[in-house]
Amino acid sequence: MKTLAVIALKGGSGKTTVATHLALGAHLRGLDTLLVDIDPQLSARDILGAREGSGPACVTCSGRNVLAAQFGALSQRRDLLIVDTPAGAVEEVGEAIVVADFAVLVVRPTLIDLSGLARSLTIVRKLGKAYTVVLNQAPVPRENIEAPLVKRALKGLDYMQAPVAPVIVRSRSIYQTALERGRSAEEMPDRAAAREIAALWDFIHAGLAATGKEEVA
Secondary structure, X not given: OEEEEEXXXXXXXXXXXXXXXXXXXXXXXXXXXEEEEOOOOOHHHXXXXXXXXXXXXXXXXXXXXXXXXXXXXXXXXXXXXXXEOOOOOHHHHHHHHHHOOEEEEEEOOOHHHHHHHHXXXXXXXXXXXXXXEEEOOEOOOEOOEOOHHHHHHHHHHHHOOOOEOOOOOEOOHHHHHHHOOOOOHXXXXXXXXXXXXXXXXXXXXXXXXXXXXXXXX
16 A cells, blocks of 8 residues: 655645545546545545545544554555645644655645745655655646746746656646536546646656655655
């Protein structure tokens, strides 16, 4: 079993959107997936609870109990454990990173988000964890040209020497529309969003698969 922690100490980054889409992506590909929601808002639990039919399992707990949740998932022979962490709770985020094989740091292309990302980078680097940064809620390019704020964000991430996922998650209303029904964008008619999430899943899954074999970050 592999464990993935999805992190954003800055609120409003769309962290839960990414976490639930990864959980749904794993489920759609036949992986027995458990999402552990340690965010007090319990948004991931509510999203997956709205799903009709089979889907990834979801439990809630506090950060200090995430190790117990991991042991439980191991005893149930799950394939994948995803931890959706709370914003601003450094100690609980640290607990999730400790048990994770791979961390996904979610950030919007804004100066405030990049400033908040610095704290997350410090934690994952100190703990020596493999990780990637996912740029989320970015404007869709116009005529294949990125918006200036996206270009600035990418330059900032490069300056921070942060490994950035090659897939940028765009600001699309379909993501929220899908999650209202407990579904992934991959299950909706917007093919651009579906391709985006599929490509993100492929990249994250490859990173997870590489952990324990070679250094990813």
